[in-house]
Amino acid sequence: MKVVILGGHGFLGTMLAQRLLQKNCLMDRNNTSQAIDELVLVDQMPPQISVEGATSLIGDITDPGFLKTVIDEDVTSIFHLAAVVSAAAEADFDLGMRVNLEATRNVLECCRNLPRPPWLVFSSSLAVFGNAPAVVMDDTPALPLSSYGTQKVIGEYLSCEYTRKGFVDARCLRLPTITIRPGKPNKAASSFISSILREPLQGLEAICPVTRDMNLWVQSPPTVIENLIHAHDTPASAWDEGPRILNLPGLSVSVDEMVAALKRAGGDTSLIRWQTDSEIARLVGSWPGAMNTARATQMGFKGDDIIDDIIRDYLDFYAQQTQPA
Numbered sequence: 001m002k003v004v005i006l007g008g009h010g011f012l013g014t015m016l017a018q019r020l021l022q023k024n025c026l027m028d029r030n031n032t033s034q035a036i037d038e039l040v041l042v043d044q045m046p047p048q049i050s051v052e053g054a055t056s057l058i059g060d061i062t063d064p065g066f067l068k069t070v071i072d073e074d075v076t077s078i079f080h081l082a083a084v085v086s087a088a089a090e091a092d093f094d095l096g097m098r099v100n101l102e103a104t105r106n107v108l109e110c111c112r113n114l115p116r117p118p119w120l121v122f123s124s125s126l127a128v129f130g131n132a133p134a135v136v137m138d139d140t141p142a143l144p145l146s147s148y149g150t151q152k153v154i155g156e157y158l159s160c161e162y163t164r165k166g167f168v169d170a171r172c173l174r175l176p177t178i179t180i181r182p183g184k185p186n187k188a189a190s191s192f193i194s195s196i197l198r199e200p201l202q203g204l205e206a207i208c209p210v211t212r213d214m215n216l217w218v219q220s221p222p223t224v225i226e227n228l229i230h231a232h233d234t235p236a237s238a239w240d241e242g243p244r245i246l247n248l249p250g251l252s253v254s255v256d257e258m259v260a261a262l263k264r265a266g267g268d269t270s271l272i273r274w275q276t277d278s279e280i281a282r283l284v285g286s287w288p289g290a291m292n293t294a295r296a297t298q299m300g301f302k303g304d305d306i307i308d309d310i311i312r313d314y315l316d317f318y319a320q321q322t323q324p325a
């Protein structure tokens with residue numbers, strides 16, 4: 001199998017590449033495990049961490065000519081993770097439209113031109129919901145209140161339509177907010193959800209731009225990676241029982257509960273500065289704080305149990321990264 005990860009040098013792309021190389025197999029159409037012969041990571045940014053065993057290609061997926069050279073007739077599977085994240089897409093409307101919408105259409109068109117429809121796992125987001133009810137159900141309409149959410153929901157619809165036409169075999173996952181993201185804050189409106197845990201655990205200050213009572217729908221990095229692979233490996237027949245769009249299981253946790261868990265993990269909660277940012281509060285506050293994801297659970301997708309476990313796993317990961325060589 002030839003597997004391409006678009007956005008392969010990003011946070012989730014790098015983790016997914018590492019996990020795929022470790023597994024070295026994916027399921028084929030007959031539900032038989034097949035070896036991964038080639039793994040290609042495509043990104044406009046050079047890799048931060050080199051992933052041995054994968055090929056890295058630097059390029060812009062908004063360029064259809066470049067994308068055609070990447071998605072060639074040997075490609076069996078594509079994980080489309082490239083995106084301009086939420087606050088950045090809100091700040092630069094044209095960039096968000098080009099990358100999150102037009103490039104997704106380019107990806108689908110490339111798939112359409114292949115001799116065999118490839119698998120396409122598309123990373124959508126809980127941001128497709130706006131002014132969400134207290135608990136979002138599988139059939140709650142996606143009515144986004146952001147450019148990013150709008151671009152993602154259109155990408156989902158296009159993926160479903162190209163699947164219906166037989167051009168691709170797409171599976172769209174609405175990812176919860178992934179926490180704890182290692183490294184530094186990024187341009188996602190949800191960046192603080194990692195910062196308020198990650199920074200104090202390292203003795204650094206963090207800013208919390210929302211109030212303590214805001215509920216968040218989160219998932220840990222290792223869990224989302226398994227879910228992305230599971231989306232690929234789940235037979236088309238199971239997907240065809242409903243739309244090719246799925247709300248992923250997650251953990252509903254308030255900011256206050258996260259701060260309490262930080263304290264239990266030995267983090268200094270006084271390092272959190274409470275500084276409301278009305279735009280971030282509006283964006284993140286319009287997203288679901290809880291979901292009932294019956295269909296995803298029935299299809300075998302996983303969530304996390306408690307925030308304390310997510311913090312513990314992060315501390316183990318962080319300790320490994322900072323160990324002297």
Ligand SMILES: NC(=O)c1ccc[n+]([C@@H]2O[C@H](COP(=O)([O-])OP(=O)(O)OC[C@H]3O[C@@H](n4cnc5c(N)ncnc54)[C@H](O)[C@@H]3O)[C@@H](O)[C@H]2O)c1
Pocket residue numbers: 006007008009010011012013042043044045059060061062080081082083084085099103123124125126174175176177178179190
């Ligand atoms: N991390 C989360 O909390 C979260 C939540 C919901 C959805 N998602 C979605 O999951 C995916 C991966 O998220 P992530 O956290 O790894 O993001 P990330 O920003 O770390 O990775 C995205 C990658 O896409 C690349 N990219 C952007 N524009 C490109 C272009 N024009 N051409 C080529 N590459 C380009 C970036 O350079 C980056 O490396 C995204 O689609 C995101 O919208 C993430």
